[in-house]
Amino acid sequence: MSSLVRIIFAAFFISTLIFFSSSVAAVPHEHEHMHEVHSEFDFLVEMIPHHQEAVDSSKEIKSITGRSELQEFAREIIAVQKKEIQELQEWIQLWYPDRHAHARYEPMMRDIAGLSVEEAERIFLKDMIAHHEMAVMMARDLLENDLAEHAEVGDMARSIIEQQDKEIKIMQGWLKEWF
Numbered sequence: 001m002s003s004l005v006r007i008i009f010a011a012f013f014i015s016t017l018i019f020f021s022s023s024v025a026a027v028p029h030e031h032e033h034m035h036e037v038h039s040e041f042d043f044l045v046e047m048i049p050h051h052q053e054a055v056d057s058s059k060e061i062k063s064i065t066g067r068s069e070l071q072e073f074a075r076e077i078i079a080v081q082k083k084e085i086q087e088l089q090e091w092i093q094l095w096y097p098d099r100h101a102h103a104r105y106e107p108m109m110r111d112i113a114g115l116s117v118e119e120a121e122r123i124f125l126k127d128m129i130a131h132h133e134m135a136v137m138m139a140r141d142l143l144e145n146d147l148a149e150h151a152e153v154g155d156m157a158r159s160i161i162e163q164q165d166k167e168i169k170i171m172q173g174w175l176k177e178w179f
Contacts, residue, residue: 037141040149041096043157044088049105050135051081051088054128057109061124064117067178073170080163084156095150108134122179125171132164132171 037043055078062074092101109127112120139157141147148154 037138037145037147040142040147040153041092041099043138043142043147043153044092044096045101045103046105047135047138048085048088048101049103050131050138051085053105053107053109054131054135055081055085057112057124057128057131060112061120064112064120066117067121070121070174073167077167084160087152087156091150091152118179122175125175129168129171129175132168136161136164136168 037046058074058077058081062071062078065071065074092099108131110123112123115123139160142157143154143161148157
């Protein structure tokens with residue numbers, strides 16, 4: 001193979017790698033296989049780091065934004081999801097005390113530290129929409145596949161679907177209105 005052909009091939013290969021690695025964070029479907037729900041136990045274990053990421057990201061945007069509605073929105077996510085994390089942990093200890101609770105979680109939210117306020121708000125909203133869509137998908141998987149062994153878990157899944165669907169609509173509205 002000639003040197004020119006090798007250089008062209010290498011350039012193509014490198015540009016393909018760069019393209020795919022830079023687009024992964026922006027494609028919510030990349031994470032779908034990471035958050036599959038095969039049992040009630042899976043749902044409980046996987047939802048804890050998923051909720052924790054939402055709490056952490058909400059704390060971060062709350063400290064950055066000057067928009068009172070986004071600050072209140074972040075406060076609500078923090079309060080609701082911290083409460084749910086506590087419930088999830090308690091249920092694992094109560095119902096699955098002998099099982100190892102190891103999540104296969106892959107973070108979905110991009111780092112917004114160091115960005116302009118406007119860019120941080122925009123990225124937070126876009127990423128949190130995808131993040132909420134994933135939680136809704138996990139909750140629907142649990143319910144549609146009849147995996148909830150305890151009524152409390154089914155109730156939480158229905159609550160996640162209802163609450164986060166509403167929040168998705170709010171965030172989509174803000175994206176259109178603000179940006």
